[in-house]
Amino acid sequence: MAIVIISSADEQTRRELAVNLARKLGCDSMSREQILDAATEAGIAVGKLEVAVLKRLAPRERLARDKARYLAFVTESVCERASKGDLVYHGRNCHLLLPGISHVIRICVVPEPERRINNIMERLGLDRDKAIGYIRNLDEDLDNWSHFVHGVGLTDPQYFDLVFNLQNISIESASAALCSMAQLSDFQPTPASIRAMKNLLLAAKVRNKIGTHELTAGADLRVSTQDGRVTITYMPGQSKIAPKIPEVVAGIDGAQEIVCTMATTNFLWIAESFDPSSSLFAEINDLAGRWGAAVELLRWVTPLEGGPGGGEAGFAVGSSPGVSPPPHPVPKAMDPTGGIEDDMDEPEEVPDNGLATTAERLIGAGRFGGSGSVAGQTETIVTALKSGPQYSLVVIGEIFLSKPSSVKTRLTRDAASFLREKVNTPVIIGDELQGQFLPGKRHLIRIAASLLCTAIIFGLVFTHQEQVMDFLAGPAWKNWRIVAVLGVAAVVPLVAYLYGSATGLLLKLLKFE
Amino acid sequence: MHGPLGQMFIDLSFSGALQIMLIGFIGGVLSGFIGSGGAFFMTPGMMNLGVQGVVAVASNITHKFGKAMVGSHAHGKMGNVDKRLALFMLLTAAGGIRLAVLINSLLFKSGGDGHGAVQGAGANLYISLVFVCILSIVALFMLRDVLSKDGETTGPSTRIAQLLGRIYLPPVIHFKVADVKVSLWVILLMGLATGYLAGTIGVGGFIGVPAMIYVFGVPTAVAAGTELYLAMFMGAFGMLNYAWEGYVDLRLTFLLYLGSLLGIHLGTYGVKVVNEKLIRLATAVIILLCVLSRGIAIPAYLRQLNFLAIDPKWDAYFNGASKVMLFASGIAGCGLILYNVFRAHRQRRQLQSTFGRPRPLAT
Numbered sequence: 001m002a003i004v005i006i007s008s009a010d011e012q013t014r015r016e017l018a019v020n021l022a023r024k025l026g027c028d029s030m031s032r033e034q035i036l037d038a039a040t041e042a043g044i045a046v047g048k049l050e051v052a053v054l055k056r057l058a059p060r061e062r063l064a065r066d067k068a069r070y071l072a073f074v075t076e077s078v079c080e081r082a083s084k085g086d087l088v089y090h091g092r093n094c095h096l097l098l099p100g101i102s103h104v105i106r107i108c109v110v111p112e113p114e115r116r117i118n119n120i121m122e123r124l125g126l127d128r129d130k131a132i133g134y135i136r137n138l139d140e141d142l143d144n145w146s147h148f149v150h151g152v153g154l155t156d157p158q159y160f161d162l163v164f165n166l167q168n169i170s171i172e173s174a175s176a177a178l179c180s181m182a183q184l185s186d187f188q189p190t191p192a193s194i195r196a197m198k199n200l201l202l203a204a205k206v207r208n209k210i211g212t213h214e215l216t217a218g219a220d221l222r223v224s225t226q227d228g229r230v231t232i233t234y235m236p237g238q239s240k241i242a243p244k245i246p247e248v249v250a251g252i253d254g255a256q257e258i259v260c261t262m263a264t265t266n267f268l269w270i271a272e273s274f275d276p277s278s279s280l281f282a283e284i285n286d287l288a289g290r291w292g293a294a295v296e297l298l299r300w301v302t303p304l305e306g307g308p309g310g311g312e313a314g315f316a317v318g319s320s321p322g323v324s325p326p327p328h329p330v331p332k333a334m335d336p337t338g339g340i341e342d343d344m345d346e347p348e349e350v351p352d353n354g355l356a357t358t359a360e361r362l363i364g365a366g367r368f369g370g371s372g373s374v375a376g377q378t379e380t381i382v383t384a385l386k387s388g389p390q391y392s393l394v395v396i397g398e399i400f401l402s403k404p405s406s407v408k409t410r411l412t413r414d415a416a417s418f419l420r421e422k423v424n425t426p427v428i429i430g431d432e433l434q435g436q437f438l439p440g441k442r443h444l445i446r447i448a449a450s451l452l453c454t455a456i457i458f459g460l461v462f463t464h465q466e467q468v469m470d471f472l473a474g475p476a477w478k479n480w481r482i483v484a485v486l487g488v489a490a491v492v493p494l495v496a497y498l499y500g501s502a503t504g505l506l507l508k509l510l511k512f513e
Numbered sequence: 514m515h516g517p518l519g520q521m522f523i524d525l526s527f528s529g530a531l532q533i534m535l536i537g538f539i540g541g542v543l544s545g546f547i548g549s550g551g552a553f554f555m556t557p558g559m560m561n562l563g564v565q566g567v568v569a570v571a572s573n574i575t576h577k578f579g580k581a582m583v584g585s586h587a588h589g590k591m592g593n594v595d596k597r598l599a600l601f602m603l604l605t606a607a608g609g610i611r612l613a614v615l616i617n618s619l620l621f622k623s624g625g626d627g628h629g630a631v632q633g634a635g636a637n638l639y640i641s642l643v644f645v646c647i648l649s650i651v652a653l654f655m656l657r658d659v660l661s662k663d664g665e666t667t668g669p670s671t672r673i674a675q676l677l678g679r680i681y682l683p684p685v686i687h688f689k690v691a692d693v694k695v696s697l698w699v700i701l702l703m704g705l706a707t708g709y710l711a712g713t714i715g716v717g718g719f720i721g722v723p724a725m726i727y728v729f730g731v732p733t734a735v736a737a738g739t740e741l742y743l744a745m746f747m748g749a750f751g752m753l754n755y756a757w758e759g760y761v762d763l764r765l766t767f768l769l770y771l772g773s774l775l776g777i778h779l780g781t782y783g784v785k786v787v788n789e790k791l792i793r794l795a796t797a798v799i800i801l802l803c804v805l806s807r808g809i810a811i812p813a814y815l816r817q818l819n820f821l822a823i824d825p826k827w828d829a830y831f832n833g834a835s836k837v838m839l840f841a842s843g844i845a846g847c848g849l850i851l852y853n854v855f856r857a858h859r860q861r862r863q864l865q866s867t868f869g870r871p872r873p874l875a876t
Contacts, residue, residue: 147692424593424690424735457767458767461763461764461767462764462767465525465764466518468763468764469518469522469762469763469764470518472756472759472761472762472763473518473521473522473759473760473761474518477759481757481759484756484759485753485756485757488575488752488756488761488763489749489752489753489756491763492575492576492578492579492752492763492766493578493579493582495579495767495770496578496579496580496582496583496770496774497579497582497583499770499771499774500579500580500583500770500774501583503774503775503778504583504778507775507778507779507782
């Protein structure tokens with residue numbers, strides 16, 4: 001069951017290659033344009049989305065909903081067709097679809113520039129200069145579209161398996177090479193990749209249903225699925241819709257149970273092993289309660305060899321956008337069969353390491369935001385984080401369990417700093433959570449000390465108003481102008497810091513955060 | 514205050530101090546809730562209490578420095594600050610602030626010249642006019658945005674953004690955190706406008722944040738964080754400039770802090786729990802009322818400059834009406850926000866685990 005996805009800015013080129021390849025593989029080809037027509041017929045405002053990108057409209061709730069629905073529609077259409085057999089799909093940036101499915105071959109096709117210009121001149125009746133200008137604008141719009149829909153650039157090489165430059169290779173030869181590539185063991189379905197695709201399909205179906213049903217169409221809900229469990233996160237303002245969600249989702253093929261979690265934001269807890277009786281669980285649960293956050297669990301199977309950034313990688317399952325594994329760097333080296341499975345129906349036994357029990361506890365607390373697993377290097381996590389929603393906090397729990405304690409500590413710190421550098425999200429190691437985010441005795445002492453210092457400064461200024469103002473602007477002020485300016489520059493940030501910290505901590509104690 | 518100091522700075526009674534704190538608190542709540550600004554309430558609020566316009570702006574921009582420092586630190590932790598973009602904007606924002614300080618100082622000094630004009634009336638009029646013009650445009654755009662057909666799909670006019678997006682003006686710089694490419698010239702122009710407005714009325718954020726979102730294409734959270742980071746430097750630069758001229762009233766700055774640093778946390782919390790449409794509607798209405806309040810005070814300044822022949826007794830009425838209107842709108846707006854904040858906070862706690870249990874589905 002080969003799935004080949006061909007991305008190219010030039011429609012004619014990608015269509016020719018897709019049709020040629022589909023003929024060789026004996027399967028159907030499917031285009032973005034076909035899905036677009038179907039999406040428009042289904043009532044998705046694709047045109048509005050494109051206008052939003054062209055006009056660079058600011059992100060809005062409605063726009064985000066339309067985008068999510070569009071993406072779900074495309075994902076569902078492609079997954080449905082792919083589950084029936086081989087498929088060649090082509091589009092402008094479709095290589096970013098189906099993230100984490102290891103048996104998808106993602107191809108970038110660079111069209112011949114001259115041919116592309118001639119195509120545009122012929123199709124639109126433009127002269128050469130205008131056609132070149134048109135192509136430049138089009139490429140820029142496509143890049144914006146890619147950022148808008150998938151959050152990554154159009155030409156980022158890490159998301160492709162292979163790039164064909166048609167200046168150097170013919171369509172016929174490229175097609176023949178792809179035909180051979182589709183037979184490689186690396187691109188054969190594995191139980192894990194099939195499971196991941198099922199998760200994606202189920203999530204897309206749920207998202208679609210929610211987007212079309214009159215009861216939930218206007219709601220901003222976040223959907224993640226794993227093995228039949230559908231987790232839907234909603235904002236507090238939408239609590240009236242929440243009871244209707246199970247009714248809407250009922251009947252979707254593959255949905256076995258539903259968890260609805262109210263949250264204003266979400267955390268990601270990454271660990272190799274989870275323990276619901278641990279102090280870290282209690283701390284995360286407490287902080288999630290304070291922040292009104294849902295907690296997503298990501299079990300990270302760390303590299304077998306080497307530290308962060310080294311070693312090999314393996315399977316990936318889970319459909320939550322945040323924990324969805326990266327579209328590509330998921331080599332198949334951990335697969336002992338080399339990707340060839342004798343019995344595809346036999347589910348792969350993956351050690352759970354407390355993931356399920358922790359998820360259950362979080363569900364009980366009303367704070368479950370979904371779960372998933374990913375294996376690979378630290379870069380794998382970075383890609384997953386970048387392709388998912390924005391998290392308020394990423395907590396790194398127990399990882400590198402097979403290493404000695406000191407090595408484990410060092411590698412965990414290295415992994416945390418690596419993630420901090422690469423993603424725009426606060427990343428914290430579990431041990432630091434209490435000290436940084438949860439109020440304790442230390443905070444009370446800090447509040448008292450800050451308030452005392454503030455009171456002293458205020459007391460001095462307000463009991464010596466005349467002198468202070470004379471120093472800052474009085475008749476003799478010109479003589480010590482520089483000192484006066486420096487005095488203001490020193491005392492103002494000090495007061496802001498002292499009093500600002502005290503009020504912030506005080507409100508934190510009152511759970512206003 | 515005695516002598517020359519008495520002409521420039523007000524005497525602070527206990528009730529006056531409480532009113533400044535209240536202004537700070539309301540400004541802080543609005544600032545945390547809206548994401549930028551707060552000065553649109555605090556500057557006219559202080560002017561209504563008799564503070565000279567230039568002193569109100571100077572004390573407010575000094576207050577802004579510390580507030581932005583605390584806020585940008587928090588945003589920085591969340592990865593919402595593009596320091597490079599902020600520093601590029603600062604190149605010309607500093608020039609804008611300097612220009613604003615020079616104009617304000619010149620106008621302040623040119624008043625009270627023995628020709629009947631009251632000290633500071635020129636600066637007060639100038640600040641009020643800029644305030645009314647700029648904030649009217651901002652509020653009307655926001656209101657149009659909220660009241661548009663579905664309130665979501667259409668945004669403010671993007672013609673400028675489209676035009677600038679298409680015009681290739683090298684050098685074009687890539688900003689990694691915001692993930693945008695922008696022409697240096699556009700950045701410098703926006704920096705100048707932001708700095709000028711920050712220095713004149715203390716609300717550079719009303720230009721800086723929309724410019725970053727609509728013209729540069731920066732994500733909203735990064736725009737807010739980057740603006741705060743920029744505001745920290747602009748506040749510092751403005752503070753140094755105004756302190757150099759001797760217009761900073763440290764007492765007012767401190768009293769503003771007492772209210773604002775508490776209010777800003779509550780306002781920020783409100784954003785998480787209050788409906789977005791309500792946020793935008795409340796913001797637009799509050800700004801419009803503040804504009805109206807400042808507009809009411811303008812005839813008094815015109816009279817003081819002998820542009821309008823009316824009885825000086827009317828000054829008190831204009832100022833009083835302006836003050837009542839400003840406080841009424843501020844208190845009502847702040848009350849509305851706080852009411853929703855506390856209600857949502859309570860509901861959130863109650864609802865937290867209502868739907869926690871998994872529900873089996875018939876498939």
